Amino acid sequence: MSEATEHLDHAHSHHHPSGIKRWLYTTNHKDIGTLYLWFAFIMFLTGGAMAMVIRAELFQPGLQIVEPNFFNQMTTVHGLIMVFGAVMPAFTGLANWLVPMMIGAPDMALPRMNNWSFWILPFAFLILLSSLFLEGGGPAFGWTFYAPLSTQYSADSTALFVFSVHIMGASSIMGAINVIVTIFNMRAPGMTWMKLPLFVWTWLITAFLLIAVMPVLAGAVTMVLTDKFFGTSFFNAAGGGDPVMFQHIFWFFGHPEVYIMILPAFGIISQIVPTFSRKKLFGYASMVYATASIALLSFIVWAHHMFTTGMPLVGEMFFMFATMLISVPTGVKVFNWVATMWRGSLSFEVPMLFAIAFIVLFTIGGLSGLMLAITPVDFQYHDTYFVVAHFHYVLVTGAVFSIMAAVYYWLPKWTGHMFDVTLAKWHFWCSLISVNVLFFPMHFVGLAGMPRRIPDYALQFADFNKWISIGGFAFGLSQLIFLAVLIKACRKQGVPVDDRVWEGAEGLEWQELPSPAPYHSFETPPVIK
Amino acid sequence: MAAANNALVAKLVCIVLGMFGFGFALVPLYDVFCDLTGINGKTNREAAVYRTQDVDSNRTVRVEFITRVNAGMSWQFEPVSPSVTVHPGELTRVEFKVHNPQAEGVWGQAVPSVSPGTAALYLNKTECFCFEQQHLLAGESLTMPMQFYVDPQLPEDIHFLTLQYTLYKVAGDTAATNLERRF
Numbered sequence: 001m002s003e004a005t006e007h008l009d010h011a012h013s014h015h016h017p018s019g020i021k022r023w024l025y026t027t028n029h030k031d032i033g034t035l036y037l038w039f040a041f042i043m044f045l046t047g048g049a050m051a052m053v054i055r056a057e058l059f060q061p062g063l064q065i066v067e068p069n070f071f072n073q074m075t076t077v078h079g080l081i082m083v084f085g086a087v088m089p090a091f092t093g094l095a096n097w098l099v100p101m102m103i104g105a106p107d108m109a110l111p112r113m114n115n116w117s118f119w120i121l122p123f124a125f126l127i128l129l130s131s132l133f134l135e136g137g138g139p140a141f142g143w144t145f146y147a148p149l150s151t152q153y154s155a156d157s158t159a160l161f162v163f164s165v166h167i168m169g170a171s172s173i174m175g176a177i178n179v180i181v182t183i184f185n186m187r188a189p190g191m192t193w194m195k196l197p198l199f200v201w202t203w204l205i206t207a208f209l210l211i212a213v214m215p216v217l218a219g220a221v222t223m224v225l226t227d228k229f230f231g232t233s234f235f236n237a238a239g240g241g242d243p244v245m246f247q248h249i250f251w252f253f254g255h256p257e258v259y260i261m262i263l264p265a266f267g268i269i270s271q272i273v274p275t276f277s278r279k280k281l282f283g284y285a286s287m288v289y290a291t292a293s294i295a296l297l298s299f300i301v302w303a304h305h306m307f308t309t310g311m312p313l314v315g316e317m318f319f320m321f322a323t324m325l326i327s328v329p330t331g332v333k334v335f336n337w338v339a340t341m342w343r344g345s346l347s348f349e350v351p352m353l354f355a356i357a358f359i360v361l362f363t364i365g366g367l368s369g370l371m372l373a374i375t376p377v378d379f380q381y382h383d384t385y386f387v388v389a390h391f392h393y394v395l396v397t398g399a400v401f402s403i404m405a406a407v408y409y410w411l412p413k414w415t416g417h418m419f420d421v422t423l424a425k426w427h428f429w430c431s432l433i434s435v436n437v438l439f440f441p442m443h444f445v446g447l448a449g450m451p452r453r454i455p456d457y458a459l460q461f462a463d464f465n466k467w468i469s470i471g472g473f474a475f476g477l478s479q480l481i482f483l484a485v486l487i488k489a490c491r492k493q494g495v496p497v498d499d500r501v502w503e504g505a506e507g508l509e510w511q512e513l514p515s516p517a518p519y520h521s522f523e524t525p526p527v528i529k
Numbered sequence: 530m531a532a533a534n535n536a537l538v539a540k541l542v543c544i545v546l547g548m549f550g551f552g553f554a555l556v557p558l559y560d561v562f563c564d565l566t567g568i569n570g571k572t573n574r575e576a577a578v579y580r581t582q583d584v585d586s587n588r589t590v591r592v593e594f595i596t597r598v599n600a601g602m603s604w605q606f607e608p609v610s611p612s613v614t615v616h617p618g619e620l621t622r623v624e625f626k627v628h629n630p631q632a633e634g635v636w637g638q639a640v641p642s643v644s645p646g647t648a649a650l651y652l653n654k655t656e657c658f659c660f661e662q663q664h665l666l667a668g669e670s671l672t673m674p675m676q677f678y679v680d681p682q683l684p685e686d687i688h689f690l691t692l693q694y695t696l697y698k699v700a701g702d703t704a705a706t707n708l709e710r711r712f
């Protein structure tokens with residue numbers, strides 16, 4: 001290992017590419033983490049702009065602003081960008097920055113592959129976005145690309161969609177392999193498994209989920225490609241295939257995928273809550289086992305997305321109970337966070353505000369998920385705005401809020417300066433209020449029967465939709481405050497911070513490294529107490 | 530360290546390749562699973578052999594027929610009688626009428642599906658037009674026979690079955706026609 005680090009040092013001390021080449025050629029985990037995070041943020045704004053188009057069209061009933069086909073492209077590409085372009089790369093960026101610093105490693109295990117896994121990503125999204133400008137438009141079949149919508153009723157640009165998903169998948173798989181190898185082989189001496197910070201644990205488990213299901217997604221898009229262009233009949237009943245099988249294959253990927261987007265969030269919250277409660281995390285071991293059991297259960301619940309496809313009763317019962325079982329380990333986590341705060345010396349810095357909002361709002365999303373798991377009522381909720389409300393509570397106030405919490409928590413460690421706290425608090429409160437105006441009424445219109453993915457709606461939903469759209473615009477604008485905080489932070493205009501930054505912070509990155517963290521950290525492994 | 534990394538990367542790449550293969554393996558696995566459990570409503574694809582059976586004359590089962598023509602297919606397709614009432618174990622013959630109103634010959638293939646899906650295993654066809662493709666000349670009409678029996682083992686709670694046929698247009702060479710349609 002020392003040979004490898006010496007070689008790296010050698011390369012860096014004698015040849016420092018500058019300008020764009022520094023970022024193109026970089027193999028440094030901090031540089032790549034930064035690239036991932038900025039890319040994710042740009043994609044977050046891009047996907048957000050599409051959400052604004054959707055909400056503008058839905059501001060009042062009737063068709064005003066966009067054609068229905070373009071509306072469908074917006075819902076599809078919004079979903080794809082937010083899942084594969086914003087949330088997943090943001091978590092990978094955080095892993096790149098934090099995993100080596102948290103386990104006392106000098107860098108990621110496979111730095112050159114790390115560079116690759118980032119730099120193919122912008123091309124994937126260029127391909128996807130460019131398809132919107134082609135004749136017939138981009139993908140308009142929903143991010144779930146159900147056959148036969150994607151195989152028989154789609155535009156020719158479907159080929160571009162397929163290739164971009166292939167590239168995104170390759171990027172995620174390389175990132176996941178890198179995380180696993182780093183955690184297995186590069187922990188500092190004495191950093192035993194049950195001493196790993198929870199963010200590292202949750203990312204390790206997420207990485208295993210990624211390498212298990214991203215290849216299945218690659219297979220599914222390949223089958224769509226050959227069905228559409230090369231005359232195969234995987235999903236075409238006329239040729240002996242089965243369109244319902246598409247849903248089975250897709251959700252075999254899709255359900256673990258939703259845990260890929262939430263397990264690292266659990267890790268982040270488990271780092272932040274103890275710091276600002278000034279207590280050790282309650283139930284560390286149970287957190288690890290709960291994460292692992294959520295990951296295992298995620299493989300046997302996929303058909304709860306398909307209750308209305310005409311499954312036999314036994315199947316519906318199995319998937320209903322298996323899904324409900326997941327609320328047990330998830331409940332363990334929520335109770336552990338609350339127990340960590342119980343009788344702690346709480347203080348409410350910005351990361352803690354986001355973390356507490358996460359706990360409350362993610363739990364609301366979890367509860368609506370439990371409602372959706374109940375087969376007989378799912379027949380009413382299926383494909384309505386209730387589902388939209390559910391997954392936005394777990395993904396926006398869940399995953400996205402945890403990413404914001406993480407950025408505010410570690411930003412001073414990255415830059416060496418405190419961010420603009422006043423502006424950050426404005427960002428928090430504006431986001432918190434607007435996100436609830438945006439997503440909470442969706443529960444009501446969903447229960448009343450408003451279907452999702454349709455550009456027009458019945459008159460009785462008009463008032464609620466107006467509020468939802470106003471909440472949406474406000475939430476979108478609030479993220480510009482975040483952009484301002486980030487730009488100011490990168491210009492290092494704030495007060496310099498000490499090494500530990502936050503009073504109660506524990507862990508190698510706070511206690512063993514200066515702020516800002518040096519370009520090369522832990523060239524000699526730290527001593528683990 | 531480098532050796533340890535390579536060994537672990539090799540294992541992880543194997544998992545990735547294995548799972549890519551598993552995605553495709555799900556296709557036959559899905560069919561096998563559905564054949565064994567009969568939950569997909571798919572009936573037997575080859576003629577079943579009827580042996581003289583105990584006809585359960587105390588029990589009657591109504592079998593309804595639904596026909597549908599897939600998008601892009603112009604044939605008229607309907608059952609001669611919309612339903613029959615049979616005793617389990619009794620061999621029954623029904624007929625379906627097709628007509629090709631087009632000015633050219635077309636190949637067609639009917640694909641059956643039984644509801645409730647769990648009953649599919651008990652509806653056995655000894656003769657069916659759905660076992661092979663049909664060709665109708667321009668303006669031609671045809672009466673197609675289908676012969677079946679319901680297995681006396683059919684669960685007690687099932688009193689009627691629906692057998693649906695969807696008629697698909699068959700292209701001589703599917704790939705070539707797809708390209709033709711597209712360009």
